[in-house]
Each structure stands twice: as C-alpha cells, then as structure tokens.
Amino acid sequence: MKLLLHDTHIEAIKQHVQSAYPEEGGGLLLGHIEDGRAIVSEIRVLPNTWDVDAEKRRRYLIPSRVMLHEERQADARGLDIVGYFHSHPDHPAVPSEFDRDHALPNWSYVIVSVQQGQAHEVRVWQLREDRGGFDEQQVTSGE
Amino acid sequence: MSVNVVIPTPLRQYAGGQKTVSVTGATVGQALDTLTQSHPDLKRHLFGEDGKLRSFVNVYLGDEDVRYLKQEETPLTDGATLSIVPSVAGGIHE
Numbered sequence: 001m002k003l004l005l006h007d008t009h010i011e012a013i014k015q016h017v018q019s020a021y022p023e024e025g026g027g028l029l030l031g032h033i034e035d036g037r038a039i040v041s042e043i044r045v046l047p048n049t050w051d052v053d054a055e056k057r058r059r060y061l062i063p064s065r066v067m068l069h070e071e072r073q074a075d076a077r078g079l080d081i082v083g084y085f086h087s088h089p090d091h092p093a094v095p096s097e098f099d100r101d102h103a104l105p106n107w108s109y110v111i112v113s114v115q116q117g118q119a120h121e122v123r124v125w126q127l128r129e130d131r132g133g134f135d136e137q138q139v140t141s142g143e
Numbered sequence: 144m145s146v147n148v149v150i151p152t153p154l155r156q157y158a159g160g161q162k163t164v165s166v167t168g169a170t171v172g173q174a175l176d177t178l179t180q181s182h183p184d185l186k187r188h189l190f191g192e193d194g195k196l197r198s199f200v201n202v203y204l205g206d207e208d209v210r211y212l213k214q215e216e217t218p219l220t221d222g223a224t225l226s227i228v229p230s231v232a233g234g235i236h237e
Contacts (some may be wrong), residue, residue: 024235058235060231060233060234061231062231064201064230067228068203071228080152086233091235095233096237101199102199104153105154105188106152
C-alpha cells in the first residue's frame with residue numbers, strides 16, 4: 001500500500017521528534033484508506049508514556065487507554081488511525097525487533113532517525129502479514 | 144451471550160472488512176475464541192505463539208480494560224461491547 005504524507009506533515013513530525021530528543025517522540029497518523037492508498041490528513045503528537053523515564057531514550061509508548069480515546073475521537077471526526085510515527089535517537093530509521101513484536105499489518109510505521117538532535121532520514125514501513133518483517137512503503141507527498 | 148467486538152482498523156481486513164463483529168461467548172475468552180474461529184487470520188496478530196494475547200493487545204469491556212476485571216474469565220452480558228485496542232510501542236534495536 002502506498003502512503004500519501006504531505007511535506008508539511010513530514011516537517012511537523014521532524015520538528016516534534018527533534019524537540020523530544022534525546023528521548024523518543026511520536027504520535028499518530030490520522031486519515032483514511034482510499035483506492036489502496038493510505039492518505040494522511042493530519043498528525044497527532046502524543047507524549048511518550050513509557051513507564052521508566054530513563055528508558056524513554058530507547059522506548060516509546062502510547063498506552064491502550066489513550067488509544068481507545070484517540071480512536072473514538074478520530075471515529076467521531078470521520079477519520080481512521082492509519083499508522084503512527086516515532087523516532088530512533090542516534091539510531092537508523094529501520095524497524096527493530098521490538099518494533100516488529102509490537103506492530104500490526106496495514107498500518108504505516110514512520111520512523112525518523114534523529115542524530116545528535118537533528119532529524120535525518122524518514123522512512124516508512126509496513127509489517128508483513130506473516131509478521132516475519134517489514135516492507136518499506138512507498139511515500140508520495142503530493143496529490 | 145451475543146456480544147459485539149470492535150476490531151481495530153489495521154485488522155479489519157481479516158474480519159471481512161467489518162468494524163464490528165458479532166460473536167457468542169459467556170466470557171471474554173470464549174468471545175475471542177469464537178472470533179478467531181470465524182476469522183482465523185486474526186489469530187496470529189492477536190495471540191502469540193504461547194497462545195496468550197500479545198502484550199500490546201488490550202481488550203476493553205465498555206470502558207474497562209479486562210486486565211483489571213477478570214481477564215479472559217470476565218463474564219459478558221448479552222449485547223455487551225468488547226473493543227480490541229492495541230497500545231502503540233516502538234524503539235531502537237539493542
């Protein structure tokens with residue numbers, strides 16, 4: 001599935017994860033699926049609530065109670081959660097085993113590598129249906 | 144008991160495209176069994192190889208996480224709504 005993610009969204013994602021550095025930052029991608037494409041209409045920054053502060057440099061969490069609220073809010077607005085973004089401080093924008101263990105298919109996983117406080121590469125991934133790994137997703141930024 | 148199970152967006156493909164699936168079961172565990180029997184492709188994304196719900200898969204009865212009720216033994220009433228709600232977690236490779 002292709003992903004439509006506007007440059008303004010990518011820039012907003014970068015700004016947020018830079019501000020979160022050295023901790024991991026992240027949030028949700030809201031939009032809808034149309035003609036086999038995931039179309040992001042807005043991003044929603046959410047705080048990292050990993051329960052051990054010292055581990056927030058390598059772990060990001062949105063707990064289920066927040067997800068339940070966000071899902072209901074999105075649904076009320078006619079939107080779907082189509083994926084989420086998070087950063088890898090001083091690590092590449094490639095999914096880890098931890099990412100894989102916690103992923104679901106059909107969502108778009110935007111990962112940003114933040115090196116020394118600066119956002120570098122932004123790559124997007126989708127979990128394979130057999131859960132064996134990720135495929136990199138093609139991203140378009142225009143209509 | 145007949146209950147409604149709300150399926151998270153990324154898994155609806157495996158539930159015939161439905162947002163909500165009606166299943167039978169007297170407990171949460173039974174309802175999930177019925178769900179995965181009728182929609183077997185859901186199983187590997189909801190359950191680990193140990194047969195337990197994956198750590199990031201949460202089940203809510205109304206607004207209550209069943210972890211704080213009786214987990215899979217939580218009894219259900221007719222017409223109840225279960226929601227499968229993934230938490231979102233990620234991080235670097237170590």
